[in-house]
Amino acid sequence: GPGLVSLVIVWLSLHFIAWSGIYFGWHYYVQLQETRMQQLKMDVALKETALASLRSQVNPHFLFNGLNTLRDLIETDPAGARAVVTQMAKLFRASLSSGDRHLIPLHQELETVEAYLLIEKTRFEERLPVRSGIDPAARDTLVPPFLLQTLVENAVKYGVSPSGTEPAGIEYTVTLEGGSLVLTVRNRGQWGQSTGSTGLGLKMARERLALLFDGRGSLTIDPGADGLIVARAVIPQSPGLN
Numbered sequence: 001g002p003g004l005v006s007l008v009i010v011w012l013s014l015h016f017i018a019w020s021g022i023y024f025g026w027h028y029y030v031q032l033q034e035t036r037m038q039q040l041k042m043d044v045a046l047k048e049t050a051l052a053s054l055r056s057q058v059n060p061h062f063l064f065n066g067l068n069t070l071r072d073l074i075e076t077d078p079a080g081a082r083a084v085v086t087q088m089a090k091l092f093r094a095s096l097s098s099g100d101r102h103l104i105p106l107h108q109e110l111e112t113v114e115a116y117l118l119i120e121k122t123r124f125e126e127r128l129p130v131r132s133g134i135d136p137a138a139r140d141t142l143v144p145p146f147l148l149q150t151l152v153e154n155a156v157k158y159g160v161s162p163s164g165t166e167p168a169g170i171e172y173t174v175t176l177e178g179g180s181l182v183l184t185v186r187n188r189g190q191w192g193q194s195t196g197s198t199g200l201g202l203k204m205a206r207e208r209l210a211l212l213f214d215g216r217g218s219l220t221i222d223p224g225a226d227g228l229i230v231a232r233a234v235i236p237q238s239p240g241l242n
Contacts, residue, residue, distance in 0.1 A: 065153075066091065069123045080122045090115040094145070102212055103142035106174060106181070110134065113149050113172070120156050128156065129169035138174050141181045143235055144208050148172065150201040151185040151231045154221075158229055159187025183233040209233065 066088045073081040094112040098104055121128050155170040170187040202221070209217035213236050222230040 066119050069119055073122065077122075084119050084122055087115040087118045091119075098145035102144065104145050105139070106134075106141050106143050107139045109143050109145065109148050110139075110174075112146065113152050116149050116152065117156075124156075128159075131169070131171040133171075133173040135175050138176050138181060141176070141235075141237055143181065143183070144205075144212060147205055147208070147233060147235075148174070148183050148185075150205050151183060151233060154202060154231060155185045155187035155229070158189035177234075179237055181235040181237060183231075183235070185231045187229050188227045189229060205233070209235070 066084065070081055070084045070088070073084060091112060094108065094115070097108075117128075117130055121130070152170065152172055155172070159170045170185060172183070172185045175182050175184070202219070206219045209219055216236045217234055219231070219233045222232070224230065
């Protein structure tokens with residue numbers, strides 16, 4: 001009868017409304033997920049671009065100092081000049097081999113630091129004593145290329161006595177603390193907020209850590225009142241990131 005027909009119409013209408021709601025809800029959900037994926041891809045692309053830009057600025061950063069040292073040694077100390085050329089070649093290779101990688105094994109970074117320090121020791125001689133302590137378990141952990149080198153370069157800048165009358169030097173250590181790798185560089189000297197190349201290197205190092213680890217990494221410089229300057233970088237260990 002008419003009542004049954006009306007009931008069927010109402011039932012069909014309710015089902016239509018329900019299925020329409022499900023369809024449009026699902027369609028909206030899919031569109032929302034696609035929008036989020038596009039935003040994520042855009043964020044990743046922007047991060048990759050920013051990191052590439054920072055790398056392109058960091059890698060040549062130390063080379064100018066090496067060239068200046070080489071220029072000074074060519075006439076006065078040919079053997080020292082040859083040693084500097086050898087170490088600069090290692091630095092160039094490190095720069096090229098890191099390529100577009102955001103992270104490299106610590107042992108590769110240590111080789112870069114050692115090559116850099118050999119150049120500076122040729123320049124400063126006994127005014128640059130260096131001590132280091134590396135946790136053997138940390139040698140295969142991952143670090144941003146040239147991060148430790150930048151901290152060491154900063155320490156050399158402020159930790160070497162210009163006159164040579166005050167023994168200074170630097171110390172760098174690498175330790176594992178919880179789920180993070182900690183790079184610490186210490187030197188005694190007069191700290192100043194550099195606006196030159198080293199200051200730029202520290203600024204870029206902070207930016208790289210922020211981009212790579214979404215704020216979980218950190219870089220601090222503590223100019224202690226007793227003249228001990230401590231630079232400390234904390235690097236979360238994310239095995240899948242390279």
